[in-house]
Amino acid sequence: xxxxxxxxxxxxxxxxxxxxxxxxxxxxxxxxxxxxxxxxxxxxxxxxxxxxxxxxxxxxxxxxxxxxxxxxxxxxxxxxxxxxxxxxxxxxxxxxxxxxxxxxxxxxxxxxxxxxxxxxxxxxxxxxxxxxxxxxxxxxxxxxxxxxxxxxxxxxxxxxxxxxxxxxxxxxxxxxxxxxxxxxxxxxxxxxxxxxxxxxxxxxxxxxxxxxxxxxxxxxxxxxxxxxxxxxxxxxxxxxxxxxxxxxxxxxxxxxxxxxxxxxxxxxxxxxxxxxxx
Amino acid sequence: xxxxxxxxxxxxxxxxxxxxxxxxxxxxxxxxxxxxxxxxxxxxxxxxxxxxxxxxxxxxxxxxxxxxxxxxxxxxxxxxxxxxxxxxxxxxxxxxxxxxxxxxxxxxxxxxxxxxxxxxxxxxxxxxxxxxxxxxxxxxxxxxxxxxxxxxxxxxxxxxxxxxxxxxxxxxxxxxxxxxxxxxxxxxxxxxxxxxxxxxxxxxxxxxxxxxxxxxxxxxxxxxxxxxxxxxxxxxxxxxxxxxxxxxxxxxxxxxxxxxxxxxxxxxxxxxxxxxxxxxxxxxxxxxxxxxxxxxxxxx
Numbered sequence: 001x002x003x004x005x006x007x008x009x010x011x012x013x014x015x016x017x018x019x020x021x022x023x024x025x026x027x028x029x030x031x032x033x034x035x036x037x038x039x040x041x042x043x044x045x046x047x048x049x050x051x052x053x054x055x056x057x058x059x060x061x062x063x064x065x066x067x068x069x070x071x072x073x074x075x076x077x078x079x080x081x082x083x084x085x086x087x088x089x090x091x092x093x094x095x096x097x098x099x100x101x102x103x104x105x106x107x108x109x110x111x112x113x114x115x116x117x118x119x120x121x122x123x124x125x126x127x128x129x130x131x132x133x134x135x136x137x138x139x140x141x142x143x144x145x146x147x148x149x150x151x152x153x154x155x156x157x158x159x160x161x162x163x164x165x166x167x168x169x170x171x172x173x174x175x176x177x178x179x180x181x182x183x184x185x186x187x188x189x190x191x192x193x194x195x196x197x198x199x200x201x202x203x204x205x206x207x208x209x210x211x212x213x214x215x216x217x218x219x220x221x222x223x224x225x226x227x228x229x230x231x232x233x234x235x236x237x238x239x240x241x242x243x244x245x246x247x248x249x250x251x252x253x254x255x256x257x258x259x260x261x262x263x264x265x266x267x268x269x270x271x272x273x274x275x276x277x278x
Numbered sequence: 279x280x281x282x283x284x285x286x287x288x289x290x291x292x293x294x295x296x297x298x299x300x301x302x303x304x305x306x307x308x309x310x311x312x313x314x315x316x317x318x319x320x321x322x323x324x325x326x327x328x329x330x331x332x333x334x335x336x337x338x339x340x341x342x343x344x345x346x347x348x349x350x351x352x353x354x355x356x357x358x359x360x361x362x363x364x365x366x367x368x369x370x371x372x373x374x375x376x377x378x379x380x381x382x383x384x385x386x387x388x389x390x391x392x393x394x395x396x397x398x399x400x401x402x403x404x405x406x407x408x409x410x411x412x413x414x415x416x417x418x419x420x421x422x423x424x425x426x427x428x429x430x431x432x433x434x435x436x437x438x439x440x441x442x443x444x445x446x447x448x449x450x451x452x453x454x455x456x457x458x459x460x461x462x463x464x465x466x467x468x469x470x471x472x473x474x475x476x477x478x479x480x481x482x483x484x485x486x487x488x489x490x491x492x493x494x495x496x497x498x499x500x501x502x503x504x505x506x507x508x509x510x511x512x513x514x515x516x517x518x519x520x521x522x523x524x525x526x527x528x529x530x531x532x533x534x535x536x537x538x539x540x541x542x543x544x545x546x547x548x549x550x551x552x553x554x555x556x557x558x559x560x561x562x563x564x565x566x567x568x569x570x571x572x573x574x575x576x577x578x
Contacts, residue, residue, distance in 0.1 A: 003380060003383065006380055007377060007380050007381060010369075010373065010376070010377055010380070011366065011377070014366070014368060014369050014373060015366075015368050016368065089365070090364040091364050091365065091366055093332050093360070093364060094360075094364035094365070096330070096331050096332050096350070096353075097330045097331070097353060097358045097360060098353065098354075098358075098378050098381045098382055098421075099350050099351065099352075099353040099354035099356075099381055099382050099383075100350065100381050101331075101348070101349075101350035102331075104350070274334075275334070276334075277332070277333045277334055278333070
């Protein structure tokens with residue numbers, strides 16, 4: 001495993017674009033902390049985001065996990081291009097000729113996916129912990145470490161998403177087309193949703209149930225949007241006569257669906273490589 | 279007792295309805311220099327691709343080192359260059375070789391020595407993308423030699439190079455062969471194979487049409503081209519002399535293929551004694567090219 005990690009690390013780190021994107025990604029994750037500084041002070045309207053409760057434990061786990069996952073596109077580009085480049089430089093062929101097995105090749109790429117997910121998760125955990133300790137109204141031990149399932153969900157979501165990128169890269173072999181496919185697939189899921197919705201009517205839960213088995217929806221279901229949980233937002237909603245109650249919890253079956261997708265993507269990548277003549 | 283490096287048995291590869299390799303069998307023994315010959319599209323690269331784990335066979339078998347280890351582990355003991363030199367363009371020559379060392383699981387100590395061997399030591403920190411084709415090809419050879427391989431596989435190593443580059447690569451191959459490394463060289467350039475190889479496998483449309491020593495293939499006794507005014511007497515003589523095999527007339531000359539050694543001096547002496555004076559006497563060796571064209575044309 002150490003050998004494979006060393007190989008992948010050299011491939012990525014010596015590439016200027018990957019190096020830049022990796023550094024940019026972690027820099028941007030850190031910049032979430034800057035949200036704390038958002039402060040409006042325009043005459044009578046005083047708004048200080050850090051005081052709206054978004055940094056309160058345990059809510060901060062949910063909020064940061066949700067916001068931080070927007071940046072995953074940076075790593076998606078790296079993962080897709082690290083696969084596509086192996087094809088376009090024909091180095092995949094050379095790696096195999098030099099004595100890397102096809103299994104080792106996929107395994108080494110999957111190791112990178114796991115490594116990126118771990119790094120990103122640890123990073124988000126630490127930033128949230130620090131922000132929380134500085135701004136949270138509650139700092140009891142029990143409260144700080146409650147709701148940590150959002151961090152677990154963040155980890156699973158990223159492994160799933162990056163595995164999807166790996167698979168798309170293996171399938172399409174070109175960075176630009178693979179990234180395009182990622183976007184198109186998102187639309188496809190929405191179109192499928194729309195079609196089912198149109199047939200079942202407004203009251204039905206069938207469209208959401210079916211869609212929850214599709215990769216993108218399954219991943220986004222892991223961490224639902226946290227904004228409606230804010231007391232300030234709830235208060236506004238109450239004033240206009242809407243009650244915002246929804247299920248934001250991380251369910252075990254949501255995690256299982258994403259893990260199954262991850263397995264299918266990695267196994268699918270391996271089968272693709274086995275069957276292909278290079 | 280010679281050691282078998284590679285055995286190929288009844289190997290087949292189909293691309294749809296096209297049969298690229300057809301029931302191919304041959305073995306590679308240690309210490310020989312093999313040439314795989316064949317016109318473009320005869321299945322040379324496909325065969326090499328299969329044994330190098332990048333092309334899937336349709337049926338048949340191949341085994342490395344008497345089937346003692348898995349293919350990818352066997353490849354760690356092999357050095358191979360296939361068509362283009364494939365490296366990471368953003369890495370330096372040195373870093374590219376370092377990566378190969380990691381893949382093969384060998385120490386990086388040999389890098390400098392191999393770069394010196396191929397004459398790239400001054401450019402070791404230049405990025406691969408800045409290299410000329412000849413330099414890329416030489417780097418590929420350095421990379422293939424990193425593990426002091428038991429067999430070096432080269433697929434059209436001089437393709438696309440200028441005469442100088444071709445010369446450099448050939449010299450390198452001859453040097454490596456002289457050290458006793460087993461070499462498998464796929465090429466459609468016959469003089470290349472003739473100069474370097476001791477054994478040859480000739481393919482045509484994926485079918486093996488010859489396997490054996492190169493000097494046996496080149497009908498080593500040679501042949502005479504003769505002409506005289508007394509043609510019928512000469513023909514009568516040639517037909518009775520035991521040294522000659524096939525005799526035929528080509529473009530007004532008599533071509534007599536030798537079964538035994540016979541020098542031009544001896545022949546002219548005998549003929550003078552018989553009162554036959556020659557207007558034309560040339561002794562030639564059959565070139566591999568002639569032989570190859572004959573072989574590949576025959577079995578249409």
